[in-house]
Amino acid sequence: MKKFILKRLLISVVLLFFVSLIIYTIMRCMPTSYVENQARALATRPGAKSYQEWVAQLNAQYGMDVGVLRGYFRWLSRAVRLDFGDSWFWNQPILDKFRDVIWYSFFLGLASFILEMVIAIPLGIAAARKQYSMTDYTVTVIALIGISLPSFFFATILKYVFSIKLGWFDLSGTVSRMHQSMTEFQQLMDIAKHMILPVITITVVSIGGMMRYVRTNMLEVLNSDYIRTARAKGLPESRVINHHAFRNTLIPIVTLLGGSLPALFSGAMITEQLFQIPGIGYTSYVSIMQGDIPFVMFYMVFLAVLTLLGNLIADILYAAVDPRVRVS
């Protein structure tokens, strides 16, 4: 097991090296309008150097003056020491900004993740128990609608109905206008209230995949021999489902859930942007639009790390939970 994990870890590191190299190359193609704007602003100051000199100096400062490969290794040598440099647009060290915004995304992700589990697992199992019944069709259609819904469209409908027509929630943001004058508990409730629509959006958009996953795996389990045996023994149906079938369905589900744990940190770019929630997704969106190369670079690599971590956890869990899986 240890050898397996170590091998997977090593492969992940190699993959990460190439992924970040590709990302860095793409980032270098980004328009560096930020540098040019900055140089233009600096050059207009009284007694300042010429625009060209400033551009050269800023490029040197940000490591944009050397070739892609050399620039990449320079970036890498700092990144392994967790020094990602300063964000251009946010004017602060990237890790500081990251620490400021990540918790919004995390709690947003966590809330919708829990909601998803609570809704998707029972519905998926219910659908599988009576295949081709009305319940099954309804769950299938709901799941497929969730998969097919564009998040921006669903968010717009939610905003239109609940914010504009009913006036229950604010259109966007994380706090209401009177936030400063509230007690601490009220402030917490205020923020929670602002998170309701985003959480619903993320949940509905991503619930379909999990529902179908649970249903498929439950069907597989229900079609297996030991379930037939359990029924043949004359066990009550509730015990067959809850005890024999459900426990075995948990294997793939736990694997899936474990694998998606790192994704809780990745942020929902579109949803956060639509609801103006200053999480990592929104911050990165703004950074991309502003050409903030260091921050976007950090975010892309961060996402790649999360993906690799998710795969790793899923693999390890699969091997750990299911003794039938041989470590190879």
Next chain:
Amino acid sequence: MGAEKEELNREEMHLDDAARVKVLSPGMMVAKRFFRNRLAIVGMVIIICMFLFSFLGGALNPYSQSQVFYTTEVMLKDYAGAAEIDQYNFVTAEGESLPKDIYSKTMIAASTGKYDFTSRDGADYRLEPLGEETYLIYILEKTGPKPKDIAEREIAVASLKSITADAAGETLSYEFCKAALTAVAEEAESFSCDGVEYTSEFAGHGAMIKKDASSYAFVSDMNFNAVNSGTKLSTAYKLAALEAFDAGAESFTYPDADGSEVTYIIQNKNGQYLIRKNQETKVIDDYAFPSKEHVFGTDGNGMDLLARLMYGGRISLLIGFVVIAIEVVIGTIVGGIAGFFGGATDNLLMRLVDVIYCIPSLPLFLILGSIMDYYQAPPTARIYLLCVVMAVIGWVGIARIVRGQILSLREQEFMIATEATGISVRRRIFKHLVPNVIPQLIVFASMGLGDVILTEATLSFLGLGIKYPAASWGSIINAVNDVNVMTNYVFVWLPAGMFILLTVLAFNFIGDGLRDAFDPKMKR
């Protein structure tokens, strides 16, 4: 006779007769199972409708996607202005000239009542009142050494009223001006000059001077200016306006060229009058509500939404199919090679797949969109580039599926048979292995189509995919970034969103139905 023939037929039929046992090919079985699935049928119908709507509808619709529509709107617009004359106007007699400071001197003389004054160049002048605010100006010339020896010579008429001829280009003679101004100042109904009889018609402080019962000149204490330089204000119109000013009315009516009455609205600001009128103006027909001409209304640029939905559908469907086609080609080749050869090749190719799988796609598309923005790529180039980039990122899923399938198929007997018969490697992969993967490919492709359409819509929604003037369902919804549009013009964004949802849902229904049809094991 009939019964006899039937007898004959029955005799000829054998147990293994093809007509006796209905044999279905595997493909027919799949089709039969597929068409039994109601959701899949719904999906098929939706997709066919979408294709007809986008491609046939786009061809039949009279409007193009970037045609801007205009409408006429009645707006209160400035028509003319009128200001009280506060400076004396001079009409000089033939051959005379006035000193430069005559304006101020006359003003002072008229207001103080000291009618004799000396101009800056030393000449003496005298005013003689003809009526209210109308004076005759004489120049005083010394004829002898005594102060009494002075001759008065008439050189001009000064008045706070202006006098203009009706006919363009006609200059009024001094004599006429003098007579007219005097008559108006005295409010005389008629006067004669050079043997011609004139009558005047008064309104307020102005008058229309008629010669032979038709309007000849206009005297008024107001200056009229039309806002449009092309418009000429007739004397009768000015007279009507003057009358309204005098009565303190807020509006008046005057017939236009066709004879219909037009209402003019007067605004008075310290003696400055502004005459406004409701005018029909051509404006862009933006956010027009659904009507007979525009079934879905128009968008913020005054373009027909139905046409844009049709053309947007073309783009979405086209991008979906092109991207999936490229993905399938790349994915099948890479996956097939990796699965067939295994070992180091497999390892290397699958690590490549892993690397691409790790690249976060949405941020990458956003970055590429902003790069294209920076280089101001033309809209068509953007569409092609978008297809290519989405395919280059998306093929890894297909490669994994193909490889997995081929790994298991490779060990089966029929592959040993192909090897034994000495069929070339290329043929073995692409003739014998890949066709067996096609069911999974079709399922994956139909579900992937929905994903691609969703991604394209998201990018266009963020303004980084398809750009104006080319339409896309996502970019139509982009209008909701304006809260005003979201609140008041639901018809702009709701249909586009429903179209995306329906299309993607239909592809997923089809994919789901195909999966069930291809994989009867799950049907137990």
